[in-house]
Amino acid sequence: MNKQDAMNTVTNSLDDLYQALRAGRYEVMDKQLEVTARFHRYSFNNVMLIYKQCPEATLVAGFHTWKKQGRWVRSGESGIAILAPLTKRKEDDNEREEDSLVMGFRIVYVFDVSQTDGDALMEEAPILGDPGRNLSALLNVYRDLEIKVHLTKLPGTVQGYSLGGEVRVSDDLDDISLFRVLSHELAHELMHKTIRCTSENKPLLETEAEAVAFVVASACGVRCLDRSADYIALHEGSQILLENSLEAIHKTSSSILGMIEKQVVNFDNGIAQAA
Ligand SMILES: [Zn+2]
Incomplete structure (x- = not known):
């Protein structure tokens, strides 16, 4: 060439x-791609957390997200814990600190596709x-x-x-x-x-x-x-x-x-x- x-x-x-x-x-993107996009948006640390708890995870989303996509989490399945950032205004008596931001984390649970049933996923x-x-x-x-x-x-x-x-x-x-x-x-x-x-x-x-x-x-x-x-x-x-x-x-x-x-x-x- x-x-x-x-x-x-x-x-x-x-x-x-x-x-x-x-x-x-x-534009015609199927439901699954929306879920996949969510997985891709997890931070690297969370991807590692997911992997540690569920090495075979391929596609994860929260309980309600799965529901919106026409799939549901099977009963008895335990969630995969990840960290969701928490940002809020610091409420302190000390006025000087009033507008500083406190970064914290809370645990939220997600589920792998293998823990769900429902509408077929796109290839x-x-x-x-x-x-x-x-x-x-x-x-x-x-x-x-x-x-x-x-x-x-x-x-x-x-x-x-x-x-x-x-x-x-x-x-x-x-x-x-x-x-x-x-x-x-x-x-x-x-x-x-x-x-x-x-x-x-x-x-x-x-x-x-x-x-x-x-x-x-x-x-x-x-x-x-x-x-x-x-x-x-x-x-x-x-x-x-x-x-x-x-x-x-x-x-x-x-x-x-x-x-x-x-x-x-x-x-x-x-x-x-x-x-
Ligand atoms: Zn890249």
């Missing part, structure tokens, strides 16, 4: 993603194709950038996360999913290393990382348009965020594709070993 082809691939893929977001599986959008040698090439890119890849067991539906200089990725993914997740986390590493993720900027960061992953995956034999569009929608991303970040997304995807291409050329010339 020459440079112009690569640029065209990036542009065309981004256009596909833009159209998919715009067409909005988002995840498919992810197809074969990254072939591009997967080894991508792992070599990580190695050359000195970003550690740690394959490990991760809680629930979490497939990976980036820590800055290190990414953790679920150890039970097939090659296609692994390729997409590694591309996504590499985008975070290259674009967001110095940015602290907050609930305000998370939709933007996830839109950027997943858009890059989608473009890189598309160019490397992995088809995941609906999955990526759903992922972005689940994180409250949108085509508007995508549009505003096009330049950065374009730049990062081109750069990752260039690095992958270089590794593949090295394989061909016998210069590099596959990871």
Whole structure:
């Protein structure tokens, strides 16, 4: 693939993603996706708490949330305790402290989907194709950038996360999913290393990382348009965020594709070993 082809691939893929977001599986989004979105919004600490109490949890929500989604918690099931932040105005005799905020936590209970019955859940959008040698090439890119890849067991539906200089990725993914997740986390590493993720900027960061992953995956034999569009929608991303970040997304995807291409050329010339 020459440079112009690569640029065209990036542009065309981004256009596909833009159209998919715009067409909005988002708007017709099924009940389950709303629940999944809730799971994704739990803090990392809470995801760890959930996992500790219920290692097989995949989709959790509170009792009433499940009810609203047409499912109910079976009687006798015990809840998974998580911490909900409590913010209130401090009521103190000392006037100077009157307007300071007290942060506390209270325990709330959630239930995994396996503890519920009711309306059927929607299946995840498919992810197809074969990254072939591009997967080894991508792992070599990580190695050359000195970003550690740690394959490990991760809680629930979490497939990976980036820590800055290190990414953790679920150890039970097939090659296609692994390729997409590694591309996504590499985008975070290259674009967001110095940015602290907050609930305000998370939709933007996830839109950027997943858009890059989608473009890189598309160019490397992995088809995941609906999955990526759903992922972005689940994180409250949108085509508007995508549009505003096009330049950065374009730049990062081109750069990752260039690095992958270089590794593949090295394989061909016998210069590099596959990871
Ligand atoms: Zn992410």
